[in-house]
Amino acid sequence: MSTIIKFFVAPDHDAAAAVVKVGPDGVFESLTFGNFDAEEALIEWESIFTGQTFEDVVAAGVPEVVADPGDDEGPVVLAASRALQDALTGAEEQRLVEVSRLWVAEWSADGEVFDEGIAVWILSGLAGLARAIGQKPEGLYCWMA
16 A cells, blocks of 8 residues: 555656656645555546446556556556546536545445545545646656655
């Protein structure tokens, strides 16, 4: 499980990968969270927003690994898919609440506890980042350490 999670906007994969060792602070606008598996969350969110199965999202290579030092201990940078970015951009608050409830329910089914209010806060923050991107070629990334 990740202890530090930072979602951020970067112009491209190379720029996002450049911050793998130090994180995006001071380089890119970012949101900081902690104590959940962000890679799994990216898959679950995309599955819920798009109606695809978890397995189909994984088979599609989502999320894309942009930088991974390969030691299974160090930080990693993942790219959210354009489909997830677009879903977050277009999601109204009620949809974010609905997706949060479904996400928390998936966690509960696995015996995990996650506060629904925090889930809404996370997805609302991500939606704000995604809306800032709009139709620009920039992407939404996740740095985990």
